[in-house]
Amino acid sequence: MTMKLYAVSDGPPSLAVRMVLQALNIPYELVNVDFIAGEHMTDEYAKMNPQKEIPVLDDDGFYLSESIAIMQYLCDKYATNSNLYPRDANKRAIVNQRLCFNMGFYYSAISAHSMAPIFFDYQRTDMTLKKVNNALNVFETYLRDGGKKYAAADFLTIADFGLVSATLCLEAIGFDISSYPLVQKWYETFKQENPELWEIGKGGMLEISEFENNPPDLSHMKHPFHPTRKSKV
Numbered sequence: 001m002t003m004k005l006y007a008v009s010d011g012p013p014s015l016a017v018r019m020v021l022q023a024l025n026i027p028y029e030l031v032n033v034d035f036i037a038g039e040h041m042t043d044e045y046a047k048m049n050p051q052k053e054i055p056v057l058d059d060d061g062f063y064l065s066e067s068i069a070i071m072q073y074l075c076d077k078y079a080t081n082s083n084l085y086p087r088d089a090n091k092r093a094i095v096n097q098r099l100c101f102n103m104g105f106y107y108s109a110i111s112a113h114s115m116a117p118i119f120f121d122y123q124r125t126d127m128t129l130k131k132v133n134n135a136l137n138v139f140e141t142y143l144r145d146g147g148k149k150y151a152a153a154d155f156l157t158i159a160d161f162g163l164v165s166a167t168l169c170l171e172a173i174g175f176d177i178s179s180y181p182l183v184q185k186w187y188e189t190f191k192q193e194n195p196e197l198w199e200i201g202k203g204g205m206l207e208i209s210e211f212e213n214n215p216p217d218l219s220h221m222k223h224p225f226h227p228t229r230k231s232k233v
């Protein structure tokens, strides 16, 4: 059966997984989940992912959530020789480190400053801004100390997919990253050298940008984490 990916068209974790599928040439069916309509909040969806988050991979009845786990699974199962997720323990460890850094530190800071204000009506504050600058500064340090062309190696890895998908949120809200020249260089290199992968990222970036300029109507959003929502999860 064709693999299915439940994804949200402007969701960075979804975009990262789509980049892996594209890079590995894996045929799959893209199932678009409407986030604002809350299509992921149903009991049916929760059977695939109790966290009610997007993306979810359905590989012939094997359901997997968490974008990092999905990217690792796809490489482990379908591309054991691919450099995207190197087998050498040390190289792989750096890729894993960058993936964790992105999820726990970099994207989490960027998401709170860029996505949460658009999709949950949270405020952009001095603190969210400070955290973004801190995250960029750390990434700049990793790139400087690592001395590599890409985030974890001189070649593209799945770590770049997560980090690019996070960075594009900043581009979408017009955040200038030029004070972080190595981050900017890495981001531009990714775009120039991987146009077919950037095509995926660009689609999400433009959508977020559109929402940034024309905020979505959240009044009907039945989301437990929306700040105006009183009900319990």
Ligand SMILES: N[C@@H](CCC(=O)N[C@@H](CS)C(=O)NCC(=O)O)C(=O)O
Residues within 6 Å of the ligand: 008, 010, 011, 012, 013, 014, 040, 052, 053, 054, 055, 065, 066, 067, 068, 103, 223
């Ligand atoms: N750690 C998860 C995060 C996924 C995530 O945050 N997805 C967002 C969409 S971009 C989501 O589904 N949020 C659910 C919600 O806020 O209702 C992953 O990497 O897959």
